[in-house]
Amino acid sequence: MTRAILVTGGATGIGLAVARHFARNGDEVVVTGRRQAPLEAAAKEIGARAVVCDHTDPEAVARLLPQLPDRLDVLVNNAGGQTDFRRSGADGLTPLEVFARDFRANLDANLLSAALTTKAVEDRLTAGGAVVSIGSIAADKGSGSYGAAKAGLASWNLDLARQLGPRDITANVVSPGYIADTEFFGDHLTPERRAHLIESTMLGRPGRPDDIAGAVAFLASPAARDITAQVLNVNGGEHGTR
Numbered sequence: 001m002t003r004a005i006l007v008t009g010g011a012t013g014i015g016l017a018v019a020r021h022f023a024r025n026g027d028e029v030v031v032t033g034r035r036q037a038p039l040e041a042a043a044k045e046i047g048a049r050a051v052v053c054d055h056t057d058p059e060a061v062a063r064l065l066p067q068l069p070d071r072l073d074v075l076v077n078n079a080g081g082q083t084d085f086r087r088s089g090a091d092g093l094t095p096l097e098v099f100a101r102d103f104r105a106n107l108d109a110n111l112l113s114a115a116l117t118t119k120a121v122e123d124r125l126t127a128g129g130a131v132v133s134i135g136s137i138a139a140d141k142g143s144g145s146y147g148a149a150k151a152g153l154a155s156w157n158l159d160l161a162r163q164l165g166p167r168d169i170t171a172n173v174v175s176p177g178y179i180a181d182t183e184f185f186g187d188h189l190t191p192e193r194r195a196h197l198i199e200s201t202m203l204g205r206p207g208r209p210d211d212i213a214g215a216v217a218f219l220a221s222p223a224a225r226d227i228t229a230q231v232l233n234v235n236g237g238e239h240g241t242r
């Protein structure tokens, strides 16, 4: 059965791997992102449809709606990232104003984006469907406003799962550790830091976007219908649970 899937931030890294997985499966996949060129290139490569959207912007999310299928089987809230890696200068702001701007940027990019997108499409989600949001190991290890946003995402997901459960829709978070082959770090990952991240795992390897795609695919599959309100850690054992 062909399913309708929305993958936010689907042009690069984890989102691209997730979108590719579903497209290969024969599903109808829509990918979004802010930059048109990489988004269209990715969509063409994997056989998806591209729609430019900034998921932190309510007007942009409203403009996205008419371009989506009337019914959605799977929503993957993947758009996000560590906005501190891309922050601008003080722009005449006081230090506290800069702090507030930069803190809000991570909350908007990683928490509001998922909540806003889910709110916009919730009526279109079908029975038997799934919402999967991409969290981070940073939620458990602590990482300033980025980790706080990802921790908030997991908390928000609990309420979402409670709301959607009676409609037979699951809601879960996949929480990656260090994943290579993404644009996440920009030029902020030194060889030493990369080596440390890999040494911190039990498996001694970096995660790959396909590792996350596999976990997302499982949570959106018939095999996972009794799994909801959970965080699935995919981190090579860097952070374990009891």
Ligand SMILES: NC(=O)c1ccc[n+]([C@@H]2O[C@H](COP(=O)([O-])OP(=O)(O)OC[C@H]3O[C@@H](n4cnc5c(N)ncnc54)[C@H](OP(=O)(O)O)[C@@H]3O)[C@@H](O)[C@H]2O)c1
Binding pocket: 008, 009, 010, 011, 012, 013, 014, 015, 032, 033, 034, 035, 036, 053, 054, 055, 056, 078, 079, 080, 081, 082, 109, 110, 113, 134, 135, 136, 137, 175, 176, 177, 178, 179, 180, 182, 183, 184, 185
């Ligand atoms: N890589 C890791 O080690 C790692 C670890 C833990 C969690 N994560 C999480 O995994 C998710 C995917 O990141 P990634 O590692 O694959 O990095 P990535 O390659 O930078 O992918 C992020 C994607 O999201 C899009 N995006 C960001 N903000 C957006 C917005 N406001 N609206 C629409 N699209 C937006 C970006 O495209 P545009 O810039 O064109 O919008 C980009 O395609 C993120 O939520 C990230 O926090 C990553």
